[in-house]
Amino acid sequence: MSNNKDIEMVIETWDKYHPIYMECILRDRPDFHGFFADGGVETDFEFELLGDIQGLKLLDTCCACDARQAFSWTNLGANVTACDISPVAINIAKDNAKKIGLNVNFQVADARTLEPINDNEYDIVYATYIGWYQDIEMGFKNWFRVLKPGGRLLYVGLYPATVSKNYYDRTPDYYIFEATPVGRKYGVNINIPTVNFHHTLSDIVIVKQ
Numbered sequence: 001m002s003n004n005k006d007i008e009m010v011i012e013t014w015d016k017y018h019p020i021y022m023e024c025i026l027r028d029r030p031d032f033h034g035f036f037a038d039g040g041v042e043t044d045f046e047f048e049l050l051g052d053i054q055g056l057k058l059l060d061t062c063c064a065c066d067a068r069q070a071f072s073w074t075n076l077g078a079n080v081t082a083c084d085i086s087p088v089a090i091n092i093a094k095d096n097a098k099k100i101g102l103n104v105n106f107q108v109a110d111a112r113t114l115e116p117i118n119d120n121e122y123d124i125v126y127a128t129y130i131g132w133y134q135d136i137e138m139g140f141k142n143w144f145r146v147l148k149p150g151g152r153l154l155y156v157g158l159y160p161a162t163v164s165k166n167y168y169d170r171t172p173d174y175y176i177f178e179a180t181p182v183g184r185k186y187g188v189n190i191n192i193p194t195v196n197f198h199h200t201l202s203d204i205v206i207v208k209q
């Protein structure tokens, strides 16, 4: 069951963190915009998995302010829509796209509902970072909803996404968010109360009809 207070907490955390996050990314990668403007693609393994994606419609469920995966998919030739639940992330991502000169359709959306997205629209859904989502089943249902028949879901996640006290304990994990790894590298410590969600492997692999 969804708890709106928890979702608001996630949005608040990321709305506060994204401007700092982008600053740290730019300190770490001063040529961030130039890299993507020159056709750059990140080196993460997922960019080799899909084969030729030229001209395919791809939805990135969770692009963040940097949108580095969305820009990579675009440079690989896909027609990309990129969502994030944080309006601040989407504003920064749009600004990045302008600086880079890439055309990405950015939308504020909750990855679990994908509310502004129509059914049967995408050849590929690229879903990530489920530790921030409650209701993983709702997410999977909507990722399949927006896929065209025969479309592909590329799900990539750290596993386990959160460190749970007990593997089967799915109660929300409340903690103080300080920074992401790149933030820690530059001494960021924002101390915002936040929440993560634990999903067992069977929650991810088995989706009930």
Ligand SMILES: C[S@@+](CC[C@H](N)C(=O)[O-])C[C@H]1O[C@@H](n2cnc3c(N)ncnc32)[C@H](O)[C@@H]1O
Residues within 6 Å of the ligand: 010, 014, 061, 062, 063, 064, 065, 066, 067, 068, 069, 083, 084, 085, 086, 089, 109, 110, 111, 112, 129, 132, 133
């Ligand atoms: C760790 S960041 C992604 C970082 C970045 N894209 C990367 O891989 O380098 C996680 C992102 O998830 C977003 N997020 C959290 N909950 C979400 C939800 N329910 N729907 C969509 N985005 C969500 C946050 O706003 C944040 O941008």
